[in-house]
Amino acid sequence: MNDERLANVIIEGITDHRKDNPKILSGPVLTNSPNAVLSKTLLGRYNDLPLPADKIIATYVWIDGTGEHLRCKDRTLSFIPKAPKDKLTEVIEDLNNKYRLEFYDTFERTHEHDYLPPYFFPKDLDGIFDIQCKWRKRVNRESFDENLKDLPIWNYDGSSTGQADGHNSDTFLVARAIYKDPFRRGNHILVMCDTYKYNMEPTESNHRLKCQEAYEKCKDDEPWFGIEQEYILLDSDLRPFGWPPGGFPPPQGPYYCGVGANKVFARDLVEAHYKCCLYAGVPIAGTNAEVMPSQWEFQVGPSVGVSAGDDLWVARYILHRLAEEYGVIVTFDPKPVQEWNGSGAHTNFSTKKMREDNGIIEIEKAIDKLSKVHMKHIKVYDPRGGKDNERRLTGLHETASINDFSAGVASRTSSIRIPRAVAEEKKGYLEDRRPASNCDPYAVIDALMRTCVLNE
Template sequence: MSLINDLLSLHLSDSTENVIAEYIWIGGSGKDLRSKARTLPELVPDPHALPKWNFDGSSTGQAPGEDGEIILYPQAIFRDPFRRGKNILVMCDAYTPSGEAIPTNKRFNATKIFSHPDVVAEEPWYGIEQEYTILQKDIRWPIGWPVGGFPPPQGPYYCGVGAEKAFGRDIANAHYKACVYAGINISGINGEVMPGQWEFQVGPVVGISAADELWVARYILERITEIAGVVLSFDPKPIEGDWNGAGAHTNFSTKSMRYDGGIDVIKNAIKKLSLWHKEHISEYGEDNERRLTGRHETADINTFSWGVGNRGASIRVSRDTEKAGKGYFEDRRPASNMDPYVVTSMIAETTILWKPT
């Protein structure tokens, strides 16, 4: 094993200009991540100058066996925290050989919304709070929990410290540093209310880049939990009963919201969101009804609400925003397994582009 570790630690730049690029894409479930590596003759800083590639879509649930070739289009580049050096991670989206976006390519439609002149002019900022749960591999039970049993009730675990309160800190910290190395705008981490559950925040990031960065941050976390021999879960309600679920609270701000008088723009945006509540909920993650019960810091899935400082509302406006009269709001409805391409573009479309009659 020591020789394997030595080989893994080789610095390729000492002997070659070649670069290893790990191409990443979203699989057939719309939630799973896939990747494979290729060698490039040199570092290419522009993703659109990278070569397109293909994969067997019949093996990922994205194409029939008789016509399985799917084409990867590179869209964003990050430093590779696993191979390091000049090596890169490449976030891609997927198309048929004729150039049509496949059904799981949600980035394609998001690009249309984020490239609209009205959206570009508003410079939409996103801060996404990604919650996740770490499970023991063989029994799929949260780490730190007694096998077949439960820890003491929630209370001491949120941002907790100590062997009986914080389970999985090394994984969360390894992920934090790896994201910083990769060039992801990760703004923080914390232990969550349910033991064995953590959160990282990506943002503020403008437009579609927020979704690119969140997907790559998820990929890095999957790789780290793979190394650690534990299972990563984005289930919005991993444990039934009196335990918090897992969300992906999405903070949002436009240029108009950030200027003086922005609170009125925020209230108008919230009004629009209230009118499209069911449409948003339908796209905010699978099994979200198990999480949005009106308990455990959530609003009921069927009822739209908003409030200042209220973590039990659909939309929360911070006290600082209320005091300043400008700023941002937090959409607390998205589930932890939501597609950030869908959620970020939908919020922009509803609040910026939609004109109620």
């Protein structure tokens, strides 16, 4: 079934998702799965097992060949890798080290200083540095990215993820961001990776590399992003969770930010996701029930540059993992139910100049640039070159038409919305409402930086 055919297939008003996930079968999926009969409490007996002090588990997470689904696998490490520092932290630490060295060179030692902590005023500073450098070189002998020290390159069967041919299937994982693992806790980690072919060329679904290149060119402009991720929970029959069998709930209206058992479904899953993201280190800003029952939203950010993509992908991974345990399906399809609101990934964007006094002038300049490349952005705002957004951006249900560019203050029927507070304060950010809920945030971020900052 091709994508155009898929968009027209409706089962009692519900889009058929089986094309996107061939493992989803018709009928009660989860009740037919072995997972349904497993006791979720038994694992607790083994989570408490003491592990060797020098061992941790790293879960490598990556985007597969669809450009919208995630894969993962685990490996044991015999060290605790350190997350990369942001640029500001590196600058401050370099200055501190410089001042420490200058102070040490002029410091007159007395006998009592022999008992000060060696990391504060070391007796043999050069010798300690030499030892550290030798140790670092040994530990990082397999390291590829100096921004993520210690973590080795790994590989997987790309022919099973739509990213390689069977006769040359080794595909490589390069660590890009580290998060705490909310499922295993302790020192265990989640590692967001990007993917490379056998010759170390990026795979077709690796949009992170290009995004990183754009960010390096414009990082002095301090591009910030906040992404509002909408999603829908499905029951085992592939209908929205909690919807009456064969029917529909009352019309839209009472569900947005709703309270009450007849208006809100699966809040405990949403609450678990919120706390897991906070624990992991994802900068989740909030969450709320959306316009359609069983439709939810969480917001990630503000994040700087390419890290916004890392943050959103890891938040999605955590959500899928939790959904496994709760026995529901998460869909990021932008329009699974006709005549109801779809799902987007509204992207809030600003630069340093936009956030300064009279930054509204820079915001208006950015909107003008975006108006001239509307369809170019539409093609990268969902993984099917705009086909998914054709179903969502209809001009109805709080969307603009996919064919027309528009902008307005506080308007949720525009392509670009300027929040009321931003218009009044004359500085802040713009909201691009066009990205679909299943977009690759790296592609969205890359497009915004190149259009609005780099003038490409």
